[in-house]
Amino acid sequence: MSSSNQTHFEWFSIPRNFDIDLxxxxxxxxxxxxxxxxxxxxxxxxxxxxxxxxxxxxxxxxYDSLKDPVKRAIYLLELSGVxxxxxxxxxxxxxxxxxxxxxxxxxxxxxxDSPHLDESLDKFRSLALSQLEQYSEEFSLAYDKADWPLSCxxxxxxMFAGKLMRDVNEREExxxxx
Amino acid sequence: xxxxxxxxxxxxxxxxQGKLAVGIDLGTSNSLVCSVRxxxxxxxxxxxxxxxxxxxxxxxxxxxxxxxxxxxYLLTDTENTLTSVKRFIGKNQSDFPDLASFPYxxxxxxxxxxxxxxxxxxxxxxxxxxILNYLVERAENQLxxxxxxxxxxxxxxxxxxxRQATKDAATLAGIKVLRLLNEPTAAAVAYGLDTSxxxxxxxxxERLIAVYDLGGGTFDISILRLHRGVFEVLAxxxxxxxxxxxxxxxxxxWLLEQTGLETKTPEDKRxxxxxxxxxxxxxxxxxxxxxEFGGKTAELTRETFAELIDSLVQKxxxxxxxALRDAEISTDQIDAVVMVGGSTRIAAVQAKVEEFFDAPxxxxxxxxxxxxxxxxxxxxxxxxxxxxxxxxxxxxxxLSLGLETVGGLTEKIIHRNTTIPVAxxxxxxxxxxxxxxxxxxxxxxERELVQDCRSLARFELTGIPPMVAGxxxxxxxxxxxxxxxxxxxxxxxxxxxxxxxxxxxxxxxxENEIANMxxxxxxxxxxxxxxxxxREHQVEAEGLAxxxxxxxxxxxxxxxxxxxxxxxxxxxxxLRRIATSGKxxxxxxxxxxxxxxxxxxxxxxxxxxxxxxLAGHAVDEFEAAD
Numbered sequence: 001m002s003s004s005n006q007t008h009f010e011w012f013s014i015p016r017n018f019d020i021d022l023x024x025x026x027x028x029x030x031x032x033x034x035x036x037x038x039x040x041x042x043x044x045x046x047x048x049x050x051x052x053x054x055x056x057x058x059x060x061x062x063y064d065s066l067k068d069p070v071k072r073a074i075y076l077l078e079l080s081g082v083x084x085x086x087x088x089x090x091x092x093x094x095x096x097x098x099x100x101x102x103x104x105x106x107x108x109x110x111x112x113d114s115p116h117l118d119e120s121l122d123k124f125r126s127l128a129l130s131q132l133e134q135y136s137e138e139f140s141l142a143y144d145k146a147d148w149p150l151s152c153x154x155x156x157x158x159m160f161a162g163k164l165m166r167d168v169n170e171r172e173e174x175x176x177x178x
Numbered sequence: 179x180x181x182x183x184x185x186x187x188x189x190x191x192x193x194x195q196g197k198l199a200v201g202i203d204l205g206t207s208n209s210l211v212c213s214v215r216x217x218x219x220x221x222x223x224x225x226x227x228x229x230x231x232x233x234x235x236x237x238x239x240x241x242x243x244x245x246x247x248x249x250x251y252l253l254t255d256t257e258n259t260l261t262s263v264k265r266f267i268g269k270n271q272s273d274f275p276d277l278a279s280f281p282y283x284x285x286x287x288x289x290x291x292x293x294x295x296x297x298x299x300x301x302x303x304x305x306x307x308x309i310l311n312y313l314v315e316r317a318e319n320q321l322x323x324x325x326x327x328x329x330x331x332x333x334x335x336x337x338x339x340x341r342q343a344t345k346d347a348a349t350l351a352g353i354k355v356l357r358l359l360n361e362p363t364a365a366a367v368a369y370g371l372d373t374s375x376x377x378x379x380x381x382x383x384e385r386l387i388a389v390y391d392l393g394g395g396t397f398d399i400s401i402l403r404l405h406r407g408v409f410e411v412l413a414x415x416x417x418x419x420x421x422x423x424x425x426x427x428x429x430x431x432w433l434l435e436q437t438g439l440e441t442k443t444p445e446d447k448r449x450x451x452x453x454x455x456x457x458x459x460x461x462x463x464x465x466x467x468x469x470e471f472g473g474k475t476a477e478l479t480r481e482t483f484a485e486l487i488d489s490l491v492q493k494x495x496x497x498x499x500x501a502l503r504d505a506e507i508s509t510d511q512i513d514a515v516v517m518v519g520g521s522t523r524i525a526a527v528q529a530k531v532e533e534f535f536d537a538p539x540x541x542x543x544x545x546x547x548x549x550x551x552x553x554x555x556x557x558x559x560x561x562x563x564x565x566x567x568x569x570x571x572x573x574x575x576x577l578s579l580g581l582e583t584v585g586g587l588t589e590k591i592i593h594r595n596t597t598i599p600v601a602x603x604x605x606x607x608x609x610x611x612x613x614x615x616x617x618x619x620x621x622x623x624e625r626e627l628v629q630d631c632r633s634l635a636r637f638e639l640t641g642i643p644p645m646v647a648g649x650x651x652x653x654x655x656x657x658x659x660x661x662x663x664x665x666x667x668x669x670x671x672x673x674x675x676x677x678x679x680x681x682x683x684x685x686x687x688x689e690n691e692i693a694n695m696x697x698x699x700x701x702x703x704x705x706x707x708x709x710x711x712x713r714e715h716q717v718e719a720e721g722l723a724x725x726x727x728x729x730x731x732x733x734x735x736x737x738x739x740x741x742x743x744x745x746x747x748x749x750x751x752x753l754r755r756i757a758t759s760g761k762x763x764x765x766x767x768x769x770x771x772x773x774x775x776x777x778x779x780x781x782x783x784x785x786x787x788x789x790x791x792l793a794g795h796a797v798d799e800f801e802a803a804d
Contacts, residue, residue, distance in 0.1 A: 030405070033572060034408070034568075034570055039559065039560060039570065039660070045718050045722050045769060047773035047774070048773060048780065051781075053599050056599055057600060057657070060597050060598075060599065061600070063597075064600075
């Protein structure tokens, strides 16, 4: 058994599921970090240090792929032999699309002197978060039933929610010159 | 044998007795070198000169002076006396629209920043290397021995070019860099070992701290989670061109307005700057100061000063806000704010920071020394003197790294605040039929347009077989090492055509310039250098042999065939023989050979160690901690 062939889930000895315990994932990540971090091989020959860096990079990558719901979902599909192609994943629910457009417009309308700017931005953030949660649940259900088309559709919407969050933050940076 | 060591916590290879490592804070205004002695980190002082070294280099016609000796020339030989070179490091002329306000003669015929001095053209990297040299020499004199390695701190918000330039300065000074460490992280380490951040009633709980680091020329904010010796940077932000020098400049401008005077000569400019700084420093303990300049006087109160610098301080608060958001936490979760850097002595700064975070400010450890003290602790661990299993630093990339794509747009490959070391790959394709080459342009920054980001390096992937547009698969890999330095490689995956670069700044020093400078400095001390290098390799060889033997004893029988054990055993003997022969080149080859030979054994032990590590970890304790 080689660690390079193990799945990210196996690395952290957690079940291959969409619903995972993030606290326990983090605890295991830190546990492994304490052993695999390049600092732990300090004072040793360069060749071995670079080997440690490779391994630690792999650990960071595995953690990164699992802690983020969108990346985790895409990775799960990959393990099931399904490639998620963002370019081919189009949203064809007109009501959903209309909603998304409206949200973006409202966000674009915010100005630096808008009343309660902070609260408005926070409202958009909560919206993005609740959407992410909702579509994560949709993904989880579809994935458990091995319904790949539905799983892909859910990932598309999860990504939309993530994009909304980034847009809100970018808008704030523009407005407040952060 | 890093991987061999890992599976045996507490049993590192034989400790290298008496290895000397130092932590260096290469600051904009002052620098400091510290080392761990008798268990605790201590600044290294030089008699009456004290421990802080002014980051000033004087290029006289027959000698180069650093520190206090150089400050003698600030007003008498201004053009040849360089201060605050950290502001220039890893940058080029176009980064400074106000170049004329500096009292130096910059070389005009280059994009690079080079200054004419009595000793010829000097780059910021060279000037910095002189300061590093001075610090290491001081440490060697005081500690009575050769320094084996140093941890050098850099602002967390330094980009790749600034980091690389700092490392170049160390290379030029002949220093082995154990790690480039982010300044706020170093400060957190200094505090982390101190009990003042620990709440004894909740020893197991996580603590969230902000490190607000406002120095002479740079501003950093880092948000860290502290838990059982793990220092995890959640987010970092800053401005690598905002610091006490800017406050001085604003104050200097105000002084000119108040007195109706003008500065004409470099000496005038420098004198004004020094006056402004002095007034600022006195305001830390006085409510108001009288400033005399050019025969006139002006009165400056704390209130006026606060108003003058308000917009800059506000800027730092906005950066804090963004860092908190990146860390996905709110101000009320912050347990304490660690104050670092001389500029945090300004009352107006303290007031704003306290108001924003609404958390206690920590400055128990001297803000001018805390960074170097933390660096010394890390250096002591990295040189192998202390096998501290509990302490671990997890740091991040401060600014997103990406590539230029068609239309001058940036495609981010590694996002800011990603934990390092990290590697990410992305596939690109050709956009013209029959395209056989591709220009790879690595950039750093958050903006959409390439022109608004920092250009790091350009290189070309050639020899792509002609295909229709969109058919080639070019995989570009970005790798950031534990020092935060980037390297980039590109490969056409259907044919395996490869190109690779260590990202070197597309300005500043070129590789061959460094080589030449090194050669020049070596010519004076060639024998020394060769002897030192041989000794270093002999130590390395012995460490390697010892580690493999220890590993063989522990796991050799379980993981290796008899034949494999014998091959490795023979190699170790050969390594020891060559080490004593004193032939440097042969020894280098043999070390590589033995490392390579033991690689698969190391990997097998690693797998075993990972399995064992996962078998009985203490997840429940972590979960109970909340």
